[in-house]
Amino acid sequence: MNIKTLQSKSIEYRKTILEIIYKSGAGHTAGSLSCIDILNVLYNKILKVDPSNFNSNDRNHYIQSKGHSVEALYTILCDKGFYTKEQLLTLNKFNSHFIGHPTRKVFGVEHNTGALGHGLSVAVGMAIGFKLDTKPYSVFTLLGDGELSEGSVWEGLMTANKYNLDNLIIIIDRNRLQITGETENVNPLEPLKEKFTSFGLSVKEVNGNSVEDLINVFKEVPFENKKPNVIIANTIKGKGVSFIENEVVWHHKVPDDDQYTKAIDELNKQKIQLEND
Amino acid sequence: MIEKANLEVFSETLLDLARHDKDIVVVTSDSRGSGKLTNFGKELPDQIIEVGIAEQNLVAICAGLSAVGKKVFGVSPSSFLTARALEQIKNDIAYSNHPVTLVGISSGVSYGQLGSTHHSIHDIAVLRAINNLNIVIPCDNFETKKIIQAAVNFNEPLFVRFGKKPMLKIHNDNQSFKIGKGISIKEGKDLVFIATGETVQRAYKAIEILEKDNFKCTLISMHTIKPFDESLFLDSIKHTRGIITLEEHSESGGLGERCSSILAQKKITTNFKIIGFPDEYMINGSQSDVLDHYNMEPKRLAEIAKNLIS
Ligand SMILES: Cc1ncc(C[n+]2csc(CCOP(=O)(O)OP(=O)(O)O)c2C)c(N)n1
Ligand SMILES: [Mg+2]
Numbered sequence: 001m002n003i004k005t006l007q008s009k010s011i012e013y014r015k016t017i018l019e020i021i022y023k024s025g026a027g028h029t030a031g032s033l034s035c036i037d038i039l040n041v042l043y044n045k046i047l048k049v050d051p052s053n054f055n056s057n058d059r060n061h062y063i064q065s066k067g068h069s070v071e072a073l074y075t076i077l078c079d080k081g082f083y084t085k086e087q088l089l090t091l092n093k094f095n096s097h098f099i100g101h102p103t104r105k106v107f108g109v110e111h112n113t114g115a116l117g118h119g120l121s122v123a124v125g126m127a128i129g130f131k132l133d134t135k136p137y138s139v140f141t142l143l144g145d146g147e148l149s150e151g152s153v154w155e156g157l158m159t160a161n162k163y164n165l166d167n168l169i170i171i172i173d174r175n176r177l178q179i180t181g182e183t184e185n186v187n188p189l190e191p192l193k194e195k196f197t198s199f200g201l202s203v204k205e206v207n208g209n210s211v212e213d214l215i216n217v218f219k220e221v222p223f224e225n226k227k228p229n230v231i232i233a234n235t236i237k238g239k240g241v242s243f244i245e246n247e248v249v250w251h252h253k254v255p256d257d258d259q260y261t262k263a264i265d266e267l268n269k270q271k272i273q274l275e276n277d
Numbered sequence: 278m279i280e281k282a283n284l285e286v287f288s289e290t291l292l293d294l295a296r297h298d299k300d301i302v303v304v305t306s307d308s309r310g311s312g313k314l315t316n317f318g319k320e321l322p323d324q325i326i327e328v329g330i331a332e333q334n335l336v337a338i339c340a341g342l343s344a345v346g347k348k349v350f351g352v353s354p355s356s357f358l359t360a361r362a363l364e365q366i367k368n369d370i371a372y373s374n375h376p377v378t379l380v381g382i383s384s385g386v387s388y389g390q391l392g393s394t395h396h397s398i399h400d401i402a403v404l405r406a407i408n409n410l411n412i413v414i415p416c417d418n419f420e421t422k423k424i425i426q427a428a429v430n431f432n433e434p435l436f437v438r439f440g441k442k443p444m445l446k447i448h449n450d451n452q453s454f455k456i457g458k459g460i461s462i463k464e465g466k467d468l469v470f471i472a473t474g475e476t477v478q479r480a481y482k483a484i485e486i487l488e489k490d491n492f493k494c495t496l497i498s499m500h501t502i503k504p505f506d507e508s509l510f511l512d513s514i515k516h517t518r519g520i521i522t523l524e525e526h527s528e529s530g531g532l533g534e535r536c537s538s539i540l541a542q543k544k545i546t547t548n549f550k551i552i553g554f555p556d557e558y559m560i561n562g563s564q565s566d567v568l569d570h571y572n573m574e575p576k577r578l579a580e581i582a583k584n585l586i587s
Contacts, residue, residue, distance in 0.1 A: 026390060067394065092390040094562040099392040105558075114394030115357060116330055146307060149329030179307050180327065186307060187329025 006211040014240045016075045022260045024092035030238035030250040032072040034175040041214040065119020066144035067101040082108035117150025127168040146178030161200035166222035175237035208233025278446045283421040283439035288313035290425040302347045306335045312352040332357045336365035343375035355381025355397035371410040378428040384438035385525030389563040402530025412502040416477035417447040423454040459506040465493025472523035483578035518586040519548035528553040
């Protein structure tokens with residue numbers, strides 16, 4: 001899949017994210033839009049996970065620790081053929097398995113998340129397991145930047161370092177916002193890269209909304225022999241829709257009719273522009 | 278009459294009190310929006326401490342603030358507050374005896390479709406097993422206000438939980454209120470409903486249905502789970518034909534099992550039914566859909582009541 005195809009997919013994914021949030025009347029809009037390029041590259045280029053091999057343990061694994069961005073995950077799994085669009089549209093409906101956080105009742109979901117600060121340690125467990133069996137698989141996990149305030153994250157990092165987990169790839173969705181406001185006001189994280197480095201991890205920063213940059217950085221894994229990998233993915237929360245970008249209220253705001261039409265319109269224009277480039 | 282959400286009353290009451298008492302401090306974990314404390318933060322920025330998404334940190338910091346004389350309210354979603362930070366509650370608050378008020382917002386199944394990670398249907402059970410922790414659950418705006426007012430100068434660790442939906446007015450404003458003393462809302466001989474928190478409202482509606490069919494029911498708002506008002510419970514059930522307990526919580530370890538243990542140990546045999554969430558993978562739905570599904574729809578409650586005593 002070439003860069004342009006991936007970029008086009010990102011736009012389609014953003015439209016689906018907005019559609020399912022709009023139609024189900026609930027969702028974490030901005031966080032899903034901020035991380036979708038990362039999921040796009042992972043599932044279409046890197047992970048090699050699909051419905052045919054998902055039930056085997058012998059494959060790469062992905063845990064979405066920032067579970068609230070479930071619409072991004074459900075959207076990509078739908079595109080990968082884990083279920084139909086019709087099934088996806090039961091999101092948040094009574095008795096549907098498609099609830100507002102990742103659950104293993106939905107085919108393709110690796111781990112139940114939603115309470116922040118759990119995914120990394122579970123990923124560490126998986127990565128240690130692969131090392132014990134000398135299997136060549138990697139474990140990827142996506143964390144929010146606000147999520148880094150949970151102390152359990154730092155416990156996991158220390159274990160990752162101890163066991164030299166160069167098969168662990170920790171991606172931080174560094175959109176600089178959480179529910180209350182800017183991460184640097186709520187609970188300052190900087191200097192973030194240095195924090196990870198001092199914990200013994202190997203860190204790279206990329207533009208987390210550029211599929212090209214993301215592909216390149218994943219190709220460099222493992223960054224260093226015997227060191228766990230951290231990718232600080234600098235993203236824009238709400239990326240792709242002008243009036244959602246960097247607006248803190250859109251953390252869990254649902255678009256109304258007008259906003260939905262406008263957002264889809266903007267994304268359609270981006271698609272035309274991309275095709276004409 | 279529909280009033281405000283208990284959440285709203287909590288935040289207004291607390292802001293009112295904090296304006297006149299500089300020792301009141303609120304601690305939040307990226308939860309000031311969910312706790313309706315944004316105005317509090319704007320008006321009294323020096324009385325709100327923000328710790329980021331770190332509930333364990335929050336609870337232990339509350340203990341520290343209390344230890345140096347602050348009147349502390351730790352506010353976070355009940356699920357994270359009571360599951361994530363359980364050891365801090367047990368050791369730093371209850372065991373160490375710091376009179377902090379822990380406020381579990383969006384409790385029970387308030388988060389609806391957000392699912393099990395966000396539901397707190399375990400909180401009463403786990404906290405009941407911890408010594409030196411009072412547990413209070415308001416059923417309406419009146420009880421919420423009274424609890425928050427009492428909490429400021431309450432000398433013991435306290436846990437309060439409530440939801441975020443507008444509530445019916447249940448009590449008159451001249452009703453007396455004391456933590457530890459349940460309130461009898463209605464009295465009738467056929468059946469007794471013992472409910473806690475916002476499920477009192479569902480029992481209230483069920484009783485309205487039953488009254489049309491000439492059943493006379495007692496309704497107790499058992500707002501305090503710990504210490505439990507055993508004498509009110511025993512008085513209320515003296516001549517009844519059946520008892521139904523109601524809670525937005527697992528059937529395990531909550532109000533219903535508290536009552537059943539008293540009944541068994543007092544050798545009282547009667548028709549008795551616990552209504553709460555069964556031990557199963559919970560169905561997906563909005564808060565009210567989930568409550569309805571698990572027998573808490575007023576119409577269904579009325580049927581269960583009739584069957585129980587027929
Ligand atoms: C343990 C826990 N505490 C609180 C929450 C509530 N919550 C959901 S999302 C969120 C903010 C997350 O911010 P961030 O990690 O930066 O995610 P993003 O900006 O990518 O949406 C919070 C506090 C939670 N889900 N889990
Ligand atoms: Mg963020």
